[in-house]
Amino acid sequence: MSVPQPSAATAEHGRGLSSRDHISITEDWAAHNYHPLEVVVSSGEGAWVTDVEGRRYLDCLAGYSALNFGHGHPRVLAVAHAQLDRLTLTSRAYYNDQLGLFARDLARLTGKEMVLPMNSGAEAVETALKVGRRWGYQVKGVPENQATIVVMDGNFHGRTTTIVSFSTDEDARTGYAPFTPGFRVVPYGDATALEAAIDDSVVAVLLEPIQGESGVVIPPEGFLSQVRTICDTHQVLMVADEIQSGLARTGETFACDHEGVVPDIYVLGKALGAGLYPVSAITADRSVLGVITPGSHGSTFGGNPLAAAIGREVVAMLETGEFQERARERGEQLATGLADLVGLGLLRVRSRGLWAGLDLDPRLMTGRDMCERLLARQVLAKDTHGSTIRLAPPLVASREDIEFLLDAIKGALTSG
Known part of the structure; x- marks a missing residue:
């Protein structure tokens, strides 16, 4: 029996290219849709990663x-390894022994009755938009081709053509017109503006409970509850x-939990x-996801079974x-430490x-400057x-990790 030989890619990896080598190859061959920091990560464990030269x-x-x-x-890792040895993909043309269990458990976690699985976050957002429109036509009775979805200024929901159509970030939008119609933008955190934007064509309000890409922007206290009330009043998702x-990122399972608000649709990804x-x-x-039918x-x-096993x-x-x-x-440790640094170049x-x-x-510095420091x-x-x-x-x-982070921030602010 012949012994399988490593591929060219595997062999090259084994030669131990330097960070500069990897950066040069990436810049030559990969499209420049990101501007990475000059670090080449090769392994990670817990909260730490290691670059190709062994720096942590x-x-x-x-x-x-x-x-x-x-x-x-x-x-x-244990679940993924076990599933890799058994089955990774069937497509939804057949049932598999992982999807149903994952859907049941995720539905219970969110307090909902049904789950529609996808892959990327942008796909999940697109799915929510489609479901909102179809629900609007079939359940709310909005005339065909007139459904409107209200979104928030400063939003970030992904990079598809439809999603950038309602982005207010010019870097995300420029060069991609014509844009998809059917969206109305209101200021984030302004319940009065939101209610004024709702008419009989509106089928859904899409928002981030906290806007991450905008810089961890938290809405005014009570805003999510106001959105819930407005949606209920106007029969809007x-x-x-x-x-x-x-x-769990914000200290609760969902950021909406901080106000005890339950949306009609949760859009989930990343840590899932x-x-x-x-x-x-x-x-x-x-009553919402039931509008999705075979083929729609x-x-x-x-x-797929690998995704479902991991998600479960x-x-x-x-x-x-x-x-x-x-x-x-x-988070409390981090917030307390950061508060002590306000005024040292931190506004x-x-x-x-x-x-x-x-x-x-x-x-004093840009965000990029700070990240390089x-x-x-x-x-x-x-x-x-x-x-x-x-x-x-x-x-x-760990607590020690957060102290390390706070010391690094203080040093970057005060020493350059």
Whole structure:
């Protein structure tokens, strides 16, 4: 029996290319739709990653909250390894022995009756938009082709053509017209403007309970409750995009829980796959998701057995409450430490659970400058909108890890 030989790609990896080599190859061959920090990560464990030269960094982006449970959580790895040996894909042309259990458990976690699984977060948002429109026509009775969905200024829901059609970020929109109609934008956190925007054509209100990409922007207290009331009054679906804010990141299972609000549709992704695999879904009651019929929506990979097995283990981990509690405890530690740094080049801090947005004094540095200073101090973070950075350490980060982060931020602010 012949011994399989490694592929060219595997062989090249074994030669130990340097960070500069990897960066050069990536810049040559990959489209420039990102502007990464100059670090080349090769492994990760828990809240820490290691680059190809062996330097370690505290990962305070956590895959935009996809890695809530850290790199390589042993429970999720065990489930994924077991499922990889059994079955990875059937397509939804057949049943598989993982999907039903995953759908049941996720529905119970969200308090809903049905689950529609997809892959990426943007696909889940697109699914929610389609469901909202179809519900509007079939249940609310909106005339065909007139359905309107209200969205919020400063939103970020993905990168598809439809989604960027209602983005207010010019970087996301420029060059992609003509745009998809049927959306109405109102100021985030303004309940009066929201109600004024609703007429008989409106079928749904789509919002992030906390706007992550905008810099962890938290709406005014009571806003989510006002949205719920407005939607109920006007027979409109409340759609909560909890792709970044959900699954324990803010100290509750969902960010909506901070106001005791239950949306009609939850949009979930990122941490639902625990950073191992793209897993997303929407959940809703039968009165909403029942409008989806065979052939009206689908996905080759949506609900595949590997994704379902991973997602089900994530749900089981969340049911213990451990990660919600960790987000609260470490988040309080982070918020307290950051408050002491306001005035040292730091203008404002917004935080909820283990998630924070830091507004820097633009006269002193940009967000990119700050991220590069943190990189030099073994911390990985991400800038947004000029002079703001976001922090989202994995929820498995220790007290010592958060102290390390706070020391690095202080050093970056005061020493350059």
